[in-house]
Amino acid sequence: MTGRTRLAVWGDPIGHSRSPQLHTAAYRHLGLEWTYQRRQVDRAGFVPALTSLDDSWRGLSLTMPLKEVAHDAVDELDRHAALTGAVNTLLLGETLRGFNTDVGGIVDAFTHAGxxxxxxxxxxxxxxxxxxxxxxxxxxxxxxxxxxxxxxxxxxxxxxxxxxxxxxxxxxxxxxxxxxxxxxxxxxxxxxxxxxxxxxxxxxxxxxxxxxxxxxxxxxxxxxxxxxTVISGFEMLLFQAVRQIRIFRDGDQQRELPDEAVTVDIMRSAGMGD
CATH class of the missing domain: 3.40.50.720 (NAD(P)-binding Rossmann-like Domain)
Incomplete structure (x- = not known):
């Protein structure tokens, strides 16, 4: 995997986000030399920030208050993004593709809990x-x-x-x-x-x-x-991030990562380490 190697999570506020820990741990395990950072971006600044990105950028994770404005900015939506009116994942390229991995993250959290x-x-x-x-x-x-x-x-x-x-x-x-x-x-x-x-x-x-x-x-x-059975929202955070990584790696949130169970365990440890 070469070319687009920069990723980030955007939102406002953003300093509390655990996404960098989760994603960085996964990319290290998967042998991907990708960087993943956080950036404070508000609704008014979203489109200017997006259009300023160069070809080194592969994708973005989005949190509040950007999910709705991103929904309106993309060229292509997956089913969950279309149903919810919210995009929390952007795959950059000639076509700007928007995904919602929160839905799948909730489903995965339930199924993982039995x-x-x-x-x-x-x-x-x-x-x-x-x-x-x-x-x-x-x-x-x-x-x-x-x-x-x-x-x-x-x-x-x-x-x-x-x-x-x-x-x-x-x-x-x-x-x-x-x-x-x-x-x-x-x-x-x-x-x-x-x-x-x-x-x-x-x-x-x-x-x-x-x-x-x-x-x-x-x-x-x-x-x-x-x-x-009481399920913490951290489980959604974890599993939606797994789906984002599938998208950034392969363009498909349904396609499992290599050695995914181990990757999930590594991400869980990294995200709960604070």
Missing amino acids: VAEVRRARILGAGATAASALVALSDLGATEVEFRARRPDAADRLRPTAEALGVQLRTADFRAPASDVDATVATLPSGTVLDTDIAMPLAAVGGTLFEAAYAPWPSALAAVWPSP
Whole structure:
């Protein structure tokens, strides 16, 4: 692999990102002399920064607030990026290709934890991660998804996506009576603490918890969750990065890396080393 050898993660803020540790460890193991750095880029600066890149650049990882603006800037979208309206991975070249690996990262996090199928699910929060969570739950087999948010109508923007997926979408306030689900995906901002009279009823019937936040860990919600399966958002970070590396190496997020299980273990150690 020669030519484009520079990569980076862009976002604002970006200093907290663990992506450089994950990617650098993987490239070292795979024998790729690629550099991967972080750069603070805001929405207004995204297009100028992108157009300034030369041919030494192979791709970019993108975090908030750039996923939507990148979606509008690319020439070609993969299925998950088209469904979510969000791009977190760019493969540079004559054609600018945009991917969403967050969806696959959530699916991989569930399957790695031994959860291969979900039928009924609940998503807490309706922010930026909610669309990827909805598509991931559909990929896991979900046909019914309930959104709970402080403003339930915030999830209405996801109804067209749910319809395209054949998923029945319901909305509710946090305090509404809750029914049993197979899995709960919490997409609330890191550090959110739900009142006990909200958290405990949801935990009692919430099935497996996937908590998108991972610092600090355990989150307030994970700490009270009774299910034997509680999945940290670090797992999504890890597995979406694996998919990004597949894209940067081979242009395909479904094509596994050589010796991938070992690569994942090395990345996990590097990402949890802070």
